[in-house]
Amino acid sequence: MIEPHPKILSVGTANPPDRYTQEDILKLFRVSNPTVRSMFSASHIEGRHLVIPEPDENGVPHENQEALLRKHRKWSLRLAQEAIEKALAPQGMTTADIDYLCCITSTGFMLPGLTAMFIKHLGFRVDCHRTDVVGMGCNAGLNGLNPTANWCAANPGRNALMVCCEVNSALYVYDDEITTGVVNSLFGDGCAAVLLRSEPPEEDLTPRIIDFYSHIIPDEWGAMRYDWTTSHGKFSFYLDRDVPYVLGIHAETPVNGLLERNGLKRRDIDHWIIHSGGKKVIDAIKYNIGISEYDVRHTVNVLRHFGNLGSGSFLFSYKRLMEEGTVRRGDRGVMMTMGPGSTIETALLHW
Amino acid sequence: MNQTIQYEENGHIARITLVRSRINMEMVRELTAVCDHLEDNSKCKVVVLQGADGRFCEGIDFAEFKPDQPMDIHGFNKWEKISARIERLPKAIIAVLDGPAKGGGAQLALVADAVVATPNATIQFDEVHLGFLPGMATFRLAKIVGLGHAKRLIMQSPVVTATEAQQLGIVSSVSADVETALAETIDAFGPIHNVAVTLARRLLNESFSTEFENAIGNFLAAQHRAIHQTPFLETIKKHQDE
Numbered sequence: 001m002i003e004p005h006p007k008i009l010s011v012g013t014a015n016p017p018d019r020y021t022q023e024d025i026l027k028l029f030r031v032s033n034p035t036v037r038s039m040f041s042a043s044h045i046e047g048r049h050l051v052i053p054e055p056d057e058n059g060v061p062h063e064n065q066e067a068l069l070r071k072h073r074k075w076s077l078r079l080a081q082e083a084i085e086k087a088l089a090p091q092g093m094t095t096a097d098i099d100y101l102c103c104i105t106s107t108g109f110m111l112p113g114l115t116a117m118f119i120k121h122l123g124f125r126v127d128c129h130r131t132d133v134v135g136m137g138c139n140a141g142l143n144g145l146n147p148t149a150n151w152c153a154a155n156p157g158r159n160a161l162m163v164c165c166e167v168n169s170a171l172y173v174y175d176d177e178i179t180t181g182v183v184n185s186l187f188g189d190g191c192a193a194v195l196l197r198s199e200p201p202e203e204d205l206t207p208r209i210i211d212f213y214s215h216i217i218p219d220e221w222g223a224m225r226y227d228w229t230t231s232h233g234k235f236s237f238y239l240d241r242d243v244p245y246v247l248g249i250h251a252e253t254p255v256n257g258l259l260e261r262n263g264l265k266r267r268d269i270d271h272w273i274i275h276s277g278g279k280k281v282i283d284a285i286k287y288n289i290g291i292s293e294y295d296v297r298h299t300v301n302v303l304r305h306f307g308n309l310g311s312g313s314f315l316f317s318y319k320r321l322m323e324e325g326t327v328r329r330g331d332r333g334v335m336m337t338m339g340p341g342s343t344i345e346t347a348l349l350h351w
Numbered sequence: 352m353n354q355t356i357q358y359e360e361n362g363h364i365a366r367i368t369l370v371r372s373r374i375n376m377e378m379v380r381e382l383t384a385v386c387d388h389l390e391d392n393s394k395c396k397v398v399v400l401q402g403a404d405g406r407f408c409e410g411i412d413f414a415e416f417k418p419d420q421p422m423d424i425h426g427f428n429k430w431e432k433i434s435a436r437i438e439r440l441p442k443a444i445i446a447v448l449d450g451p452a453k454g455g456g457a458q459l460a461l462v463a464d465a466v467v468a469t470p471n472a473t474i475q476f477d478e479v480h481l482g483f484l485p486g487m488a489t490f491r492l493a494k495i496v497g498l499g500h501a502k503r504l505i506m507q508s509p510v511v512t513a514t515e516a517q518q519l520g521i522v523s524s525v526s527a528d529v530e531t532a533l534a535e536t537i538d539a540f541g542p543i544h545n546v547a548v549t550l551a552r553r554l555l556n557e558s559f560s561t562e563f564e565n566a567i568g569n570f571l572a573a574q575h576r577a578i579h580q581t582p583f584l585e586t587i588k589k590h591q592d593e
Contacts, residue, residue: 042564245575265391267436283572287550 005208006152006160006196008349011319012086014079015049015190015306022185028052029060029174029184036181044279044300048188048307050169051075060174065234072108072170073117079191080114080163081122087193093159095123100151100160102131104144104311107166109134114165137224137339138275140164140311141192142212142347145335148196149209156198164312165191173229173236183237186278188307192315205327207349213258220246220342247277247338248284254346255289255334262348264332271321271333271349272296276303276313281338298324311337327351353381357403358388364537365395365442369402373412374455379429386436396543398440399533400463401447402456410454410477430455431487438462439553441545447533448472448513448522454485461491464552465523465540467532468513474521480508494559495520544582 020028022040025048031037051071056062063071080103088094101124103114110117113132118124129151133144141164148162168187173180196209223240240246259265272295274285282296282303293300298317302309309316314337321327333349355371355378367385371378389398402408415426437444437459446463449472457474460466476492478485485492485505493501496519504511516522526532540548550573554566561569577583 244572248572248575249579265387267390280568280572283568284575287553287569287572288576290549 002156002198003201003208004153004156004198005210006149006198007206007208009195009197009206010087010090011192011194011315012083013190013192013316013319014082014086016051016075016079018051019047019049021047025184031176033176033181035178036176039181040185043185044303045307046304050189051167052169068170068234069108072167073110075167075189076105076114076165077117077121080118080165080193083191083193084122084161084163087195091195096125097159098124098128098161099155099158100129100148102133102144102148102162104133104140104162104164105166106135106137106140106310107168107170138277138308138310138313139337139339139341139343139345141314142335142337142345145209145347146212152196152198158197160196161193163191163193164315166310166312168310171235171237173232173234179238180236182239186308188309190306190309190312190316192312194315205329205351207333207351210348210350211258211262213254213261213346215250215254215344217246217250217342223342224340244278244280244284246342247281247344248288250344251285251288254344258334258346258348266290268332269334270331271327273314273318273321273333273335274299275337276308276317277338278308279303356381356385358385360393360395363394363396364399365389365393365397366399366401369408372406372409374408374410374430375412375415376426379433382433386433386440389440389442396442397537398442398444399447400444400459402449406450407448407452407472408456408459409451410456427486434458434462434487441549443540443543443548445533445536447529449529451475454478458486458488460521461488461495465536466521467529467536468516468522468525469529470513470525470527472513474511474516475508476505477508479506544580546580547577547582550577
């Protein structure tokens, strides 16, 4: 008897090789605005993996929109290859074993999408089912996990892979302004691949995905968005300063909805796997849903070591939780991602 | 049916009476069930924690330990979990001390938001003299009385009188008429807005172990939550109407 709720079998992650401290970035881009400089130092980020070219003739790295899109394409493929290999190898699997592929990105637009590129270059079968989730932002990992889990439930025993691929350095716009400073001080590059399958119950420490609960705040539609900036000839990401508070005040709604629908209380949740949106976002979530600094330890750590990795961040935290060895059979966890929309997505796990 | 504690609700006041003089795992289970009720169903705003028969609580029950069995740390963990849960209840927590509060009983007094005592109440952390540790009183006590007094109370294990405990800041009021003192203390807590009380307590409890740079972010997150709740919205509405 196959249990329809799919299992998370493994997660693999990858980051580009070059890591920069906040001070490195300030120096490299010759940032002088004191407000922007203090944003970098107050970010609670020690370092981030980024893909940044050599300085040009003006002494500062510069890429036009075309170069940024090229960078997104090139590094998506490199990072995905490594993350997918790390997710599949421990299971003794290759990309040829994957029946459904879902790719998530918000850091570059391409057509055909990532799934088509990965099938061409990474050895997936040509009859692999595909979904590309594009432009949904930091919350998109759970927006993609939902259909991936549903596909698994409908196709027991078959393998689904979701890949969150964010080359955030491909959306950086550098000037001395506060708007770009917020973005440039926060995001890092990284990719996470997660393998799902519905299979018979087994005595192991892989969690099942039980349920999802979504929440969108239409009044905050414009709080996080891409704008075309003609002066730069690039897209630039705008992040309203009230975002952490808005997300915080609404966080209870989906969490309560998810737990009530499953007959659970907050105290029944042993593990919180929360998107590393930024220090203020994490604080807002902590005090609004009443969870402790310990509950967000992996979220804070991922932020400190990688910055905000966009859609794949929560999978980096999940991986750390699993490697920590504190999870026990019977435990329950809530995954929570937040982003543009403004959106809060949640999922319930049961080990 | 509870065997180690008694629980009753009267209006907005819940009373937990420690019927059993010593803490055992059954008491931990019964306190857990009471906390479930207080979190899920109870409209009470105040939780009174009291003893019976002329004592508050005399500490852990050593009868549950067997010298020929492996020592088990998990029971201590369960005790800390229930203590922390009582400490974080979305209510005002008031301990009423009469007679000895010893060991785990003294620890329990420290999780309350206020402690009311009769003149013959005493507090003693006797664990170190018995060869073990006074639970997370090692974490809480110094914040209340300062490190010097905490070292003395925990390492020299004196029997602290109600008056001295009041001078140290553990006890908030001492009175032979403890019910009147309790009623006055409850009054002093005012309307008890659950969210404001819970957040203020959490920030205070975190104050000694959080750096200012982190604490300011925590405060702003908590304040944002508080000012979006009905009590504050009513406060500003009332102010406008006047």
